[in-house]
Amino acid sequence: MKTLIRTAAAVALTAVMATPAMAKDTVALVVSTLNNPFFVTMKEGAEKKAAELNVDLIVLDSQNDPARELANIEDLTVRQVSAIMLNPTDSDAASNAARMVNRAGIPLLTLDRGVTRGKVASHIASDNVAGGKLAGDFIAQKLGKGAQVGQLEGVAGTSAARDRGEGFTQAVSANGFNLRSSQPADFDRTKGLNVAENMLASNPKLQAIFAQNDEMALGALRAARGAGKEVLIVGFDGTEEGIAAVNRGLLAATVAQQPALIGSMGVDAAVKVINGQAVDAVQPVPLQIISK
Missing domain, CATH: 3.40.50.2300 (Response regulator)
Known part of the structure; x- marks a missing residue:
């Protein structure tokens, strides 16, 4: 009887060990350009929040080129990432990218700049x-x-x-x-x-x-x-x-503006959307004027 119990326990342990660990969600950030300190800081804010929430983050640079932006989005939809955050190069041109994400059934969020057309789960930007x-x-x-x-x-x-x-x-x-x-x-x-x-x-x-x-x-x-x-x-x-x-x-x-906060809020909202939680359609980030 003891042998049977030990055997059953061993089988159960083997089953647990054979079960793959749950994969982390992957969130993508497509940035208009990383040749601008503002968007570099936004990326850093997103990276910090992704590490905090234990999600993988892919960052792609569109280099201010709508064609490259569309190619970046197409690559991410093929890879079936969990959510995409888009900082558009051009709000009108990015509508094609937004519709591509919508057709793929991937949640889309926009940061700093919006898109003219397409379904967006949340837009995070300053007023x-x-x-x-x-x-x-x-x-x-x-x-x-x-x-x-x-x-x-x-x-x-x-x-x-x-x-x-x-x-x-x-x-x-x-x-x-x-x-x-x-x-x-x-x-x-x-x-x-x-x-x-x-x-x-x-x-x-x-x-x-x-x-x-x-x-x-x-x-x-x-x-x-x-x-x-x-x-x-x-x-x-x-x-x-x-x-x-x-x-x-x-x-x-x-x-x-607070670009790091925009990036951080973007990742936080993306994770909530992935988990089925409600997020505001528009999330304003506070502004202030700095003078001497």
């Missing part, structure tokens, strides 16, 4: 409209109503550029600004430098520039210094370098 208005109102506090201002726009077609521009337009109207020029510089520092140089040359009385991200603001700063002009420059994102420039009195202010 970019409020941030654009916050930047404009700060300029009004410093220069008063009727100031002559310019704007450096982000990548056309992204929700972030559209919404930040909408908020700034509200401030322009509310404060009676004379908007002398508003041109795209694609969230890029070098393009921000070149566009700002032309903007300052064409508008010698320009008093302030709102740049829709810190990278363009830092480019505009170089342009203003190169032209020997005193221009109040306000950025957006609150990157480490942007905040450092504010503290040194070089940039007037930056509207600070």
Whole structure:
């Protein structure tokens, strides 16, 4: 009898040992570009939360190319990851990627920028409209109503550029600004430098520039210094370098986002969706203006 019990126990133990360990969920993050400190910080926030929640995280860089973004998404749908977080290169173009994810039956979440079409479980981002208005109102506090201002726009077609521009337009109207020029510089520092140089040359009385991200603001700063002009420059994102420039009195202010928190909240929401828990359709991340 004892032999039978021992044999049964051994069989049960063998069965337990033969059963494979439950695989960890795999969450993917497709980032518009990792050639921007803001999105690098977002990735790091996602990585930290993934480690904390014991899920695997795949990060793919679209290099600001919608075609590469679509290829990244296609690869992830074939691999049947548990959930996909998308930071779109272009909100309109990313609709095709969103529909591909929807057809694959994989939960989709968007970070920082939304998609124009497609089913999204949750969108996690700052209130970019409020941030654009916050930047404009700060300029009004410093220069008063009727100031002559310019704007450096982000990548056309992204929700972030559209919404930040909408908020700034509200401030322009509310404060009676004379908007002398508003041109795209694609969230890029070098393009921000070149566009700002032309903007300052064409508008010698320009008093302030709102740049829709810190990278363009830092480019505009170089342009203003190169032209020997005193221009109040306000950025957006609150990157480490942007905040450092504010503290040194070089940039007037930056509207600070929390990219690490956006990444962290994205992973947290993705895991909840995977586990069948309810999440809010829109999850706003707080903003603040940082000035010296």
